[in-house]
Amino acid sequence: MRVLGMMSGTSLDAIDVALVEFARDHDDPSLLRGRLLHLGEEPFPEDTRDALWAVLPPAPADVATWNRLHAAVGDAFAEAAAAVLAAHGGADLVATHGQTLHHGVRVDGTVHATLQIGDASRIAAATAVPVLHDLRTADVAAGGQGAPLAPLLDQLLLGGQAHPTAVLNIGGISNLTLVGAGDVLAGDLGPGNALLDAAVHAATGRAADLDARLARTGTVDRTALATLLADPFYARPLPRSTGREHYDGQYLRRMLGEDSLAALALPDLLATLVELTAVTIARGVAPLGARRVVASGGGIRNPLLRERLAARLAPVPLVDADELGIPADGKEALLIALLGYLGAHGLPGTLATRDGTAHTGASRPVVLGALTPPHALRHLPVPRSDSTAAANAPVDSTPVGRLLLERAEERA
Template identity: 50%
Template sequence: MRVIGLMSGTSCDAVDAAACDLVQGPADGALHLIPLGMVSEPYPEPLRAELAEALPPARTTLADVCRLDTRIGQAFGRIAVRADRELCCGRAELVASHGQTVYHWAAGGQVHGTLQLGEPAWIAEATGRTVVSGFRPRDVAAGGQGAPLVGLVDLMLLRGRPGVPAALNIGGIANVTVVPRRADPVAFDTGPGNALIDAAVRELSAGRLAYDEDGALAAAGRVHEGLLRRMLEEPYYRLPAPRTTGRELFHEGYLRSHLAEFAQLPPQDLVATLTRLTARTVADALRPLGATEVFASGGGVRNPVLTAMLRAELAGTPLRTTDELGLPAAAKEAYAFAVLGYLTLHGLPGNAPGCTGAVGPRVLGSITPGRRPLRLPGPPPVAPRSLAVRADGADVRTCASP
């Protein structure tokens, strides 16, 4: 099955579309993924600004939510059409859309609800393809955290590796999946990935810059140990797994409240401190779990200062990228949702209850039919337990029209 996975993370800056062929192995029960490439487009600036103005802790209206749901859905539909044309030669069979998370209702260590915008009807109408969307709510309804949902795909990808492998994604929020040798797997959000760094850069540049490109500001600064200690007192870091968080906690106002008790810091020192905070909290989360290797993905891996700090904090534990597993670090999350969409269409669970805290495995998401009559495939004889990434497929990126 040829599938397009659509993803926009908590940085709320762009939509990624990754295409792949997924083939169930008849003998080994593995799901074989053949990457076909990725395309990415930033949100149109008016939409990005409207989205930023509506995110917590800002107040918004139902009219704003309706407009955002439509415009985000249209943006997802446009890039899905492009991915089908440029990566799939117009032969995509399924689109799996994560949507844009705008609120994750977490309180008292429990998630009570979650909201992703990007109406799938716009994607189905634009592409003519069946769309699977709304993955998180079913896990939440079953008592889970609804995040990180890629935990099941991480388990499939890492299962069988020696030692205690871990997957790390550094988006706006950082999350990990760890596969211990003699214990159940665990997955959770460690805390801010790029969220606070980006918030500081936006504020310091009066909105002219969206992020610390190549870690240039952090590289020019020095970590303020007092501010770092103060920020490490955040109670979230001591909650037991599974736990999840988002921009509902780590936002511009959160950052301002912590800066209030300190004299004005040089901009580069503030960014260096926040970069160290991300590296420290990730390493502190992984250390007790005994990770022996870490495979990183997400936008954070493009920041050389962050990755250097993370290597130092991990103190000898190898830090690699998912490229070594066959999945480009920038596209890994989009590929993961392509896999989850495939599982849903085949009637297979897409959550890992031990990772999210759900009471059991659940088939995730809702299905929006495309232009053709909806015919669901039957489940495979054996549910896939592992994910094998193969690079032997034809490079179909040459099929784009001139």
């Protein structure tokens, strides 16, 4: 089954895409092979990004604005999907995460609701391919955090290791999965790039401090760092999740106070925020006994953050996911493609722990996603004419135990 996975994280920097051909191993049906046909980024239209930035918390937004953005984000994803499928061949399924508008965390840390926008009907209309979407709400309905979703992929790729590995992704928010040490443990660790990007954007209008050019010229403000580290979020046990509702455009003002924030020069503020991300990740990893940290996400492309994180983690080594054959930039889109494959086969998208609950804290692992049009996959698997899948193969509902990646893609 060929699946196009599409993801846009809290950074709003691009639509990440992964076109993957999934097939069960002939001899071992619990082994899933994923051939990476294409990994890349499609542009996020600037006007839609600006409109999203303008309505993200704590800005007030009316329902009409959200409705318009639901369609606009749907169009952006539809255009991205159509472009990838036109250039790299069709797919049996498009799986889309969409854009998180709101992730509602109660004061006690439980999640009451989560909302991803990006109208799936528009993607289906533009591609004539069925679309699996809304990948978090089923877990929230079962009492889970609806996040992070990466652990299933992390477990299938790295769970067989002899030593515990911490799998880290530094997007807008940083999150972590511990595999290879009994039950998978996972959660969001802290701000990742979100506060950095917001501070640069507020001061310069630019989306990010590219290559940490500004942060490198600054000095960490120890008082401000200590104040930021006092956020009770860091003391919450895993699984925990967070988002832009917490690390919003007013977060630094609230935490540091208007005057102290104004007194910080931009490079010093950025240096302090880089250190905050490095420290919160290192503190999250420290108690887990991981032998190494395997990292992905845009944050590892920030050279100063990488350096500071490696220094804070030492002697635990920081390894690029790429070095293990896992695409560091396309990992989240690959994850969405995998969730598409699993959802289409009626297989859960979260992991079971020993007591039968899900890694997200839900009462049980559940099948994730909603399908449009709803009848599209009833004859699954539908071998496409050029697919290698044998015609009339039985629907493969064997749980997947391992994912083996094969790289056939060209990088866009």
